[in-house]
Amino acid sequence: MGIRVLPPEVASQIAAGEVVERPSSVVKELVENAIDAGARDVRVEVRRGGKTFIRVTDDGCGIPAAEVELAFHRHATSKLASADDLQRIATLGFRGEALASIAAVSRVTMVTRAAEEEVGTLIRLEGGRVVDRRSSGRPPGTTVTVEDLFFNVPARRKFLRSDLTERRHIDAWLTRYALAYPYLRFTVVHDGRETFRSPGNGQVREVLVAVFGLEVGGALLEIPEEATVDGRVRVTGFVSPPSIHRANRGHITLFVNGRWVQDARLTYAVVQAYHTLLPTGRYPVAVVSVDLPPEEVDVNVHPAKVEVRFRDADGVFRAVQRAVRRTVVGGAPVPSVAPPAPARWIERDRPIPAHRRVEVPKAEPAAVPLQPPLEPSARPGGLPPLRVIGQVGATYIVAEGPDGLYLIDQHAAHERVLYEQMMTRREEGVPSQRLLEPVTVEVSPEVAPAVEARLETLARLGLEVEPFGGNHFLVRSLPAVLAHARPAEVLLEVAEALGETRSPVEREVEEAIVCGICKRAAVKAGQVLTREEMEGLIRSLERCASPRTCPHGRPTMIRITVEQLAKEFGRGSGR
Numbered sequence: 001m002g003i004r005v006l007p008p009e010v011a012s013q014i015a016a017g018e019v020v021e022r023p024s025s026v027v028k029e030l031v032e033n034a035i036d037a038g039a040r041d042v043r044v045e046v047r048r049g050g051k052t053f054i055r056v057t058d059d060g061c062g063i064p065a066a067e068v069e070l071a072f073h074r075h076a077t078s079k080l081a082s083a084d085d086l087q088r089i090a091t092l093g094f095r096g097e098a099l100a101s102i103a104a105v106s107r108v109t110m111v112t113r114a115a116e117e118e119v120g121t122l123i124r125l126e127g128g129r130v131v132d133r134r135s136s137g138r139p140p141g142t143t144v145t146v147e148d149l150f151f152n153v154p155a156r157r158k159f160l161r162s163d164l165t166e167r168r169h170i171d172a173w174l175t176r177y178a179l180a181y182p183y184l185r186f187t188v189v190h191d192g193r194e195t196f197r198s199p200g201n202g203q204v205r206e207v208l209v210a211v212f213g214l215e216v217g218g219a220l221l222e223i224p225e226e227a228t229v230d231g232r233v234r235v236t237g238f239v240s241p242p243s244i245h246r247a248n249r250g251h252i253t254l255f256v257n258g259r260w261v262q263d264a265r266l267t268y269a270v271v272q273a274y275h276t277l278l279p280t281g282r283y284p285v286a287v288v289s290v291d292l293p294p295e296e297v298d299v300n301v302h303p304a305k306v307e308v309r310f311r312d313a314d315g316v317f318r319a320v321q322r323a324v325r326r327t328v329v330g331g332a333p334v335p336s337v338a339p340p341a342p343a344r345w346i347e348r349d350r351p352i353p354a355h356r357r358v359e360v361p362k363a364e365p366a367a368v369p370l371q372p373p374l375e376p377s378a379r380p381g382g383l384p385p386l387r388v389i390g391q392v393g394a395t396y397i398v399a400e401g402p403d404g405l406y407l408i409d410q411h412a413a414h415e416r417v418l419y420e421q422m423m424t425r426r427e428e429g430v431p432s433q434r435l436l437e438p439v440t441v442e443v444s445p446e447v448a449p450a451v452e453a454r455l456e457t458l459a460r461l462g463l464e465v466e467p468f469g470g471n472h473f474l475v476r477s478l479p480a481v482l483a484h485a486r487p488a489e490v491l492l493e494v495a496e497a498l499g500e501t502r503s504p505v506e507r508e509v510e511e512a513i514v515c516g517i518c519k520r521a522a523v524k525a526g527q528v529l530t531r532e533e534m535e536g537l538i539r540s541l542e543r544c545a546s547p548r549t550c551p552h553g554r555p556t557m558i559r560i561t562v563e564q565l566a567k568e569f570g571r572g573s574g575r
Contacts, residue, residue: 009104009128013153019101022160023050023149024169026106029098030144031177034058035184036091037142040200044174045189049166051149051157059141062114065121069133072108072125074100090294092259092305099144104128105156106149112142127152164453171196171445175211176253176260179287182207188445195470196445208238208287213442213492216285219244223288223327232296233316235323237288242274242328245282247500255289256297262306266290269317273324284328288320383542388534395525397534404561410529410537412550414522417540418481419551422461422514432462433483438474441491445471447499451491454498454509461513463494481521493520515551 020026027044034042037060047053063071070076077096102108103125113120122136150157160166167190178186178198185200199206209217220238237255254266270286278284298309310316386399386406397408422430443451448471451458458465462479475487482490497516498509523529529537541547541556549555 013104019097020105020149022169023054023166024173026050026054026102026146026149027056027170028173029093029102030054030056030146031174032092033098034060034142035177035181036093037061039141039184041185041187043187043189044170046167046170047191049160049163050170051160051163051166052147054146054149055143057141057143059139062117062120062140062142063110063112064114065117065135068110068112068121068123069130071110072099072103072123072128072130076100089299090257094300100128102146105153106151107147109145109147110142111136111138113138113140115140164449167449168446171449173260175445176255178207179204179211179253180255180258180260180289190449195448197470204238210445212285212444215488215492216240216244216444220285220287221327223323224330232292233319234291235288235319236291237286239270239273239288239324239327240285242277245278245284246496247282249283250500251285252283253287255287256299256308257291257294258289259299259308260306261308263308265313265317266320269321270324273321273328277328286324288324290316290320292316383547386538386542388531388538390531391529391534393525394528397529397538399538401559404559404563405565406557406559408538408541408557409525409550409555410527410534411522411525412554412556413537413541413547415518415550415552416544416547416556417537418518418521419514420544420546422479422481422518423511426461426510426514429460430462431480432464432477433480434464434477435475435487438476439487440468440472441475441488442470442472443492443495444499447495448473450498451495454513457510457513458494461510461517463490463513463517465491479517479521482517485520490517490520493517511551518551 019029023046027046027050031042031044034056037058039058039060041059043055043057045053045055045057073096075096077094099108104127107124107126109122109124111120111122120136120138122132122134123130124132150160171188174186174188174196178184178196182198182204183200183202184198186196186198187194188196196210198210205217205222208220211217212220220240223235223237223239249267249271252267252270254261254263254270256263266288270288271283274284292310296311298311299305301307301309384401384403386401389398389400391397391410392407395410397410397413399406399408425431451465451473452467455465455467462477462482463475464477465473465475468474473491475491478485478487478490494513494516497512500512523537547556
């Protein structure tokens with residue numbers, strides 16, 4: 001095959017693939033244009049996760065009529081004039097590829113009006129070609145409507161994920177920009193229903209509450225002014241106290257000069273600032289903004305503009321780590337908890353105050369709620385017969401087995417018991433306890449779609465929830481094992497589990513929900529148990545198919561063999 005120059009439409013579609021990956025890419029580019037245009041109010045309307053319809057409306061400066069068509073030409077931009085300008089980019093957009101790329105793979109309608117003009121302009125394009133242009137009335141600003149994304153590139157369209165997944169990506173972009181630009185009012189409408197609105201009053205704390213909810217948004221620590229400046233690098237933002245953490249790094253949001261970026265080193269700097277402060281495998285919630293002179297950072301790295309390079313990467317790393325560490329160490333409140341009780345054995349006849357008693361499986365199976373009708377049986381991986389000796393530190397159950405001493409983590413063990421019981425009953429429905437009055441709970445915009453999409457699954461697992469407008473839900477009933485729990489905490493725990501689950505497999509989604517419920521329902525460390533409660537928990541653990549780990553993979557017990565005990569006491573064989 002000889003060398004040839006590709007037709008313009010083919011070249012445009014190839015180039016568009018670098019900029020427009022999915023519907024959220026379209027939203028990102030259009031919102032960035034609105035911000036660069038000086039908008040104060042940005043409204044985003046989406047249908048079917050953006051596959052069929054996206055509309056972004058702003059009140060920015062608009063585009064003069066003479067330049068409307070030129071705006072859709074590749075490499076047409078008002079933000080650069082020469083190659084030297086690439087060294088000091090101060091706008092979000094600059095490549096002049098966004099509108100051309102979007103128009104090449106969709107049907108686009110733009111209505112725009114510059115403030116100094118009396119009438120606006122409407123232009124319509126299909127596959128990058130202009131099919132209509134005329135005058136149109138509207139206030140100053142711009143509205144861009146994108147329909148049938150990838151209609152002319154079916155190979156790209158079939159790789160799009162479900163509507164819910166695409167909606168999550170869109171919400172993730174918009175909530176990040178709401179955090180970076182608190183003086184802008186962002187309104188998000190999915191399938192005709194408003195799901196998110198930022199106040200637009202410049203108060204970052206109010207945006208944090210709108211994005212993360214009152215409990216998390218109100219608890220985040222602001223990086224103090226005295227901890228922000230390191231040479232020419234200024235670090236601002238909010239970070240979580242050590243008591244608030246998540247299962248992955250996805251809740252760490254980074255901005256560089258107002259641009260959301262993905263940077264492994266900066267993320268590691270935030271995580272490293274929490275060294276020794278968080279449990280293994282847990283990560284903070286953070287919104288960190290780094291500001292430095294434009295010439296100190298190169299944003300022209302990737303067409304999507306989410307990667308940057310720093311002239312002094314080590315200096316930026318140190319500045320971020322130092323600012324976050326000072327904030328966490330100096331600003332985190334001291335937990336208000338009673339001093340831990342000394343390690344002790346729990347006597348059989350020691351009275352337990354009523355308010356300290358907990359509901360865990362009793363020794364008699366008939367008295368155990370949700371107890372599956374299983375008999376203890378010897379099986380590979382099962383437990384040997386255990387005799388309860390007592391409890392140490394109000395956290396670990398001490399038991400004797402035929403081959404040594406066992407220390408059982410009561411929380412992890414109870415989680416495993418509840419998990420297997422609920423998974424056994426999930427098909428026929430988990431027993432639930434109806435609340436006297438429904439409780440309204442607000443979840444973050446990113447996980448609200450996941451909760452709404454799984455209402456039937458939640459109901460089958462005993463958690464009856466219904467939408468109540470925006471990101472609010474009504475909790476009407478709880479699983480019976482959570483009858484005394486706070487409904488808001490239960491739903492937030494389950495919502496977090498759903499938000500971290502990307503699997504389309506229904507069973508895996510159910511497992512994530514059940515794990516969230518069991519984590520909240522299980523007996524906690526520090527709770528004193530009676531001997532009867534300890535024996536009931538051990539008998540129930542013996543019935544489990546996988547008794548040696550909790551649903552999250554932590555061990556439920558450790559064993560100290562008779563030989564190890566003899567060695568520690570200096571007893572040789574025969575002595």
